[in-house]
Amino acid sequence: MFEAVAFYLFAFLTITMFYITVTTSQALYALSALAAGMIFISAFFFILGADFLGAVQIIVYTGAVMALYAFGMMFFDTTREVHENHGNKYIVVGLATLAAVLVVVIFAAPMVSTNMQAFYPMTEGAGNTEMVGMVLFTKYLVPFEVAAFMLLVAMVAGIVLAGKKMDLSLTLMNAEEIQAIEDEKNKKVLS
Amino acid sequence: MDNAYLIETVIKVVVILLVFSALAGIGTYFERKILAFMQRRLGPMNVGPFGLLQVGADGIKLFTKEDIIPTNVVGPIFKIAPVITAATAFMAAAAIPFLPSFTVFGYEVHPIVADINIGILYVLGVMAIGLFGPLLGGMASANKFALLSAARAAAVFISYEVVTGLAALAPIMMVGSLSLIDFNNYQIENGWIVWSQPLAFILFWIAAFAETGRTPFHLIANDHEIIDGFGTEYSGMRWGLFFIGEYANMFFISFVIPIIFLGGFGDGTVLGAFALLGKMAFFFFFFLWTRAAWPDVRPDQLMWLCWKVLMPLAVINVVITGFVMMF
Amino acid sequence: MEQFNNRNVADNGYFMVDIEDYPTDGWGRFKRIIERTFRLELFVGLWVVMREMIKFDIHTISYPEEKMPIGPRYRAVHEMKRLWESDAERCIGCGLCEKICISDCIRMDTKIDEESRKEVTEYTINLGRCIFCGYCAEVCPELAITHGGEYENASDQREHFVDYEYMLTPIDTMKANAQKEFEGFGAITPHEDERVTKTPLSY
């Protein structure tokens, strides 16, 4: 009973938040709605008994990812309204729904129809965190290491990309230098 | 899920809300008094005996003050940001055991709202959400200084969460559990963790200053640089909510540090309970003490300290702990 | 004065501050951080404020209950003095104060009375403009206008003013021989001796 109430409540909240995220024209609404949606998603994980996953969801997504997005918003100056020109709304909605249903059906149908058996069944008596740890460091050790390496590469790539030409600042240059840079840019585009 | 449990939980939640809201107010009084004494002043004296009713006067004034919502702000988010700060601060309290369990009228009371088995992760995660108060408040405020403060808040929280997590990781490895009750029980048998993990203790302590935004790292709402940071455009009780959130956060982190590192409430006697309160009081006092004594650091120094000093130390600490535990 | 002439700056708490070089390279900076951390300078700061709190040596003057003694040189609202001999007013209406006032806030009106002396009929000082520079007291040939120590003034109106009757020493104060004479510019306060600290000669 509690589970059903919680499920429907959080389902409603999550859908509302994500809907706001994709439709609003205020960038700040999108950001905060997305963050709230992430937290509500973690509630599903708690309901499903995946405590550790829920905590990781909160810490990583809302704590780090959304904060980085907020940084990006401040950097790109999109904290206010964003102006976008949109095509036909109904085509977009229809296509998206169709595609989503297709994808889920393609992946979920085999599972629902056939009675799968668990590769790594949950052991009784051990908490979720212990089980996650056991599986992660035995069967999934290689993917785990690969994921760690991928994160490292991503970090290096992020630093290299973002740190490029950080010393170039338009506000500290005089008009001729800015003009020179503009000319350079235009030349590149035109040629 | 029987009714008694439900009622007990509700009572606990209400008690925590009331006690810590009041404590946040009293905390401001203590801060003003202690800072005054350290600066050879008297502090609030005129209102009530020894100025004790100053908090009440401030509260009445803040409640009856006009509440301005400027034209250019993003209204709903501007209004919700102080609530986020206060709410996350109190949500973090759910997994903190404030006192040992005691018996009232033959009914055993556990002074913890929910003993979830990922207690530390939960506290850290909720404190991470606490970032969104300053962040959204600052970004919605249509004010340069508030925006600067929001950027600083994002930078400080992202960076110091890493330090907090890595510093807490070594004790977690030793205890083998994420529940704060288990931490307490482990320390009854094996002595305080601070003796075996002094470095982690200091790192966690330093990071606590950054996460609560207190003085050595008081960059988020720095009076002499960025007017009042994210709170620049807030007036009246909305600003008061930010204030309550900040002080409640200080109290909760003052509870968490002794529970993780300094033995918590021990074996649950009355003495142990008072010892925990005493430790909490010391850590809270230390927040005020540093505010009187130390200058602020610059934002770049703060980042430098985090990524080049504290984080390598934390990683080294984790590695050493792992080796010691393995062999 | 004896003590003042025989001063020796070598002792008495003065010392030269040795300003060290600022490190430029990373290793030097690192060494400096290590040095400063283990010399525990941060903790000295903590100790200093703690010491003050424990000593509880409060320097606050709780103003409405206690007040500072006002020094004789303090220049607050003006006063008009009387002659000790005859209790007559000292002001002779020469108008020098009106002339010298740099913010032009003194206004006086005089007439020649029956004894063919100049008599002040109207004398007001606009304290809204007055900057309490003390030129009027300095220029007064009869030491008639001086400064007093009255500093608790506030009003709803933007310009305070004082008139002659308010400033003049009351006649009963005069009868009681209680008129306080202005000690003049350069006078020292009663506690000045304790305050004098030696200035190092090298300074």
Added chain:
Amino acid sequence: MRAYTPKDDVQAKAYYTDRYYVAPQVPKQEVETDEVFAADLAALKTKFDVKEAFIQMKQMIVYINANDIYGVLEFLRDELTYTQLSEMSAIDWLAKDNTFEIFYQMLSMTKRKRLRIKFFINNGDAVDSVESLFRCADWSEREMFDMFGIEANNHPFMKRILLPYDWQGNPLLKTYPLEGDEFAAWYEVDKIYGKEARDVIGPEIRDTARVDRYDSERFARLGFEVPKGTKITGNEEPNKQDYQEEGGVFLVKKFTKDASKIIDDPQR
């Protein structure tokens, strides 16, 4: 205290000053009396046209052509070690012959000499900016523009520096009244409330010593303060100063004027 001057013959002298008194000029000396300056002047004369040069108060004053100023200062800085421009501004001679006199005060740290470059420009002319030689000239030239209206060519940011950007008039001109012209008198009212508010707010009050004891909107008699707008009769009771209402305030420490004591030791 003011320094004491003997007053024996004070009545022999006229105590008023002559209205048309012209202060005597500081005596001028030949440049040749100082060999350092003489060498500098000789070097300067080889390249530039020097109109007049003399020494006053141990400083050399050189009059040059207005067009040469950039070259002269560059020469002084690079060749003659006058590396510091300590001050530059203008003098208003408009009433005399419709000119401004511009001066540049230079200091050589190695020679320990000060030198002043001067020239005249007509009203409305501009000077060459020396901002690229001395960074301090940036603000000085802006101040000169602000106060005299003399523009500097090639200056990177020729705006007012002290007064607001929308100010009219140049206050250091001798024709500018000290209390400001019509524009200055209404500046803040026009800017904040608009011109129509002039009638409401009224003109500035500058008659400084006048006191109206029956006007309780503006004037408060010391010791007889009344709330704003009260009718003054002229025989009020003296105001009893006190810190709080009679009987004090609920739950607030009681203060009365009589109970307050003057502490003995201010060094406490």
Added chain:
Amino acid sequence: MEIGLNHYLVLSTILFAIGLIGVMRRKNLLLLFFATEILLNAVNVGFAAISHYYGDLTGQMFAFFVIAIAASELAVGLGLLIVWHKRHGTIDLDTMTSMRG
């Protein structure tokens, strides 16, 4: 009322559809990133539900890796965005018409 796997799968589908709408609709690149995060989260909900109802931890493992991928995607993506923003002063999708970068 019992909540079964199908409930979660339907929820996951709805969230995925919302994410897809966002991906198709958004022109601002930062908000486009938001939409992709929604896609990943929708998939995560599905994984966790399947993991729960089949008593298998593989779903949770996948969810972890998805979170890791999201984090690294964010790092690289924001880096690229910063480069693009510096060069063109805008992060509108419609401006990305040149192949030369």
Added chain:
Amino acid sequence: MAQHKVNYSQDGGLPVALTSIDKIVNWGRSNSIWALTYGLACCGIEMMASGASRFDFDRYGTIFRASPRQADVMIVAGTLTKKHAEFIKRLYDQMTEPRWVISMGSCANTGGMFNTYATVQGCDRVIPVDLYLPGCAPRPETLQYGVMLLQKKIRANKAGNAQKPKRLM
């Protein structure tokens, strides 16, 4: 000042009937006057001194806030130049009701010795002022005396009255 047609301090000295709510609210407001850090010139130094250890404004519950939104009283401490007049008005408008202004020192009261083109002749040309302190500069005690008079003034008015926006025009 006399020239203002609109009198923003009506029924100034008249006795007003206060309800107990008014009294409680006024008690809170009068004992928690937070000041805006607004030192313009030399009087600012005295204002800082009255906040510091020797005179300790904190005894009255007065602390200095950097943001005008959280301040109750603006202490105009120093010479108000014409260039700055616009900003003092802006900051005053940003303060939340109830708000008060103390004009500290001769320069802020009337322009003082700066009887020139560049000084506003009294800051009440720009913002409505509740209390004037003469002096150049007033002692810290004078400022504290002024704050106590302001407390008296707050307690004498109805709580709702102060909520009415004070406007010059």
